Amino acid sequence: MKLAVYIIVMAGVTYLIRMVPFVFFRQKIKSQYFRSFLYYVPYAVLSAMTIPAIFYSTGSYITAAVGTVAAVALAYFGLPLIVVALAAAAGTYITGFFL
Amino acid sequence: MKKWFSRGAYDGIPIALGYLSVSFGFGIKAVQSGLSPLAASVISAVNLTSAGQAAGVDIIAAGGTLIEMILVQLVINLRYSLMAISLSQNLDGSFTAPHRFAAAYGITDEIFAVCSTRSEPVRPAYMYGMISAAFAGWVTGTALGAAAGQLLPADIRNAMGIMLYGMFIAIIVPPAKKQLSVFLVVLAAAGISLLFRYVITAVSGGFAIIISAVAAAALGALFFPVREEADTA
Numbered sequence: 001m002k003l004a005v006y007i008i009v010m011a012g013v014t015y016l017i018r019m020v021p022f023v024f025f026r027q028k029i030k031s032q033y034f035r036s037f038l039y040y041v042p043y044a045v046l047s048a049m050t051i052p053a054i055f056y057s058t059g060s061y062i063t064a065a066v067g068t069v070a071a072v073a074l075a076y077f078g079l080p081l082i083v084v085a086l087a088a089a090a091g092t093y094i095t096g097f098f099l
Numbered sequence: 100m101k102k103w104f105s106r107g108a109y110d111g112i113p114i115a116l117g118y119l120s121v122s123f124g125f126g127i128k129a130v131q132s133g134l135s136p137l138a139a140s141v142i143s144a145v146n147l148t149s150a151g152q153a154a155g156v157d158i159i160a161a162g163g164t165l166i167e168m169i170l171v172q173l174v175i176n177l178r179y180s181l182m183a184i185s186l187s188q189n190l191d192g193s194f195t196a197p198h199r200f201a202a203a204y205g206i207t208d209e210i211f212a213v214c215s216t217r218s219e220p221v222r223p224a225y226m227y228g229m230i231s232a233a234f235a236g237w238v239t240g241t242a243l244g245a246a247a248g249q250l251l252p253a254d255i256r257n258a259m260g261i262m263l264y265g266m267f268i269a270i271i272v273p274p275a276k277k278q279l280s281v282f283l284v285v286l287a288a289a290g291i292s293l294l295f296r297y298v299i300t301a302v303s304g305g306f307a308i309i310i311s312a313v314a315a316a317a318l319g320a321l322f323f324p325v326r327e328e329a330d331t332a
Contacts, residue, residue, distance in 0.1 A: 003138060009165050010155045011145035013172040019203035022183035023196060029188060036320035038185040041312060042215050043274065043281050044288040044319070045178060046267040048311035049208065051289035052296050054264035058257045071265040075272035082113035088265030093258035
């Protein structure tokens with residue numbers, strides 16, 4: 001099958017999934033339960049995406065664990081996103097020398 | 100307008116850097132699957148999503164059917180629908196329908212996370228700035244990875260692999276520290292996710308994330324309802 005057809009179908013489905021609810025969900029949600037649910041969704045999604053995948057992200061559980069601890073510690077003190085992300089990478093990279 | 104665009108682009112720098120590293124890996128994978136660097140870059144430009152693209156390339160390489168392609172993209176990317184609804188609640192009044200059609204393209208996990216956790220309503224220009232930064236990182240990384248992936252030392256590639264997750268942690272931890280309810284929701288989501296990874300392994304990765312997140316957020320809403328004005332993180 002033509003590569004272009006695959007790519008168009010793939011991109012089309014991905015766009016529709018994002019666009020339809022974003023464009024057609026206009027009114028403020030009244031239900032307190034549903035509003036609370038939506039408030040918690042981003043944190044829940046990010047948590048589920050991070051644990052346990054982060055421990056598989058560097059090819060070594062040990063370097064990943066050190067990177068994770070570094071990130072959590074700096075995030076706890078409220079440092080900016082980029083600093084936390086770089087600290088995770090630095091922790092991983094440096095730990096790699098000792099293995 | 101200009102101010103908001105550049106502020107969005109600035110806040111998108113960590114996203115761009117994270118994407119640069121992740122899409123680098125995607126570029127390598129796409130070339131190994133028989134795609135040209137150009138095709139890999141086009142896929143990244145029109146999809147702007149990690150897991151969906153990786154699965155899509157697998158289907159292309161295997162010569163799968165279009166039905167399979169549609170179903171896989173639906174399942175893996177379904178979370179964007181939840182995010183779009185959630186984000187629609189925190190938009191500025193200037194976010195008219197044409198802006199929504201355009202900005203919908205850029206609802207990714209990371210852009211959603213940064214936009215939806217802002218205390219003030221999101222403006223179109225802010226989101227466009229952030230999408231531009233993310234797009235630049237994602238497409239550049241794909242092209243570089245596809246063209247020159249093997250040249251980079253393995254330990255650097257490995258260290259880059261953790262950056263996106265580091266960013267997730269930076270988004271989750273501060274509100275979890277401030278609010279017990281967010282902390283418990285985060286713990287519940289992680290716990291359910293672990294369960295899917297090691298105990299109920301029949302469920303695929305995309306579904307596992309959806310179920311974990313929905314269940315944890317539903318529990319949070321049940322036990323810790325958020326009051327109208329008190330919901331700023």
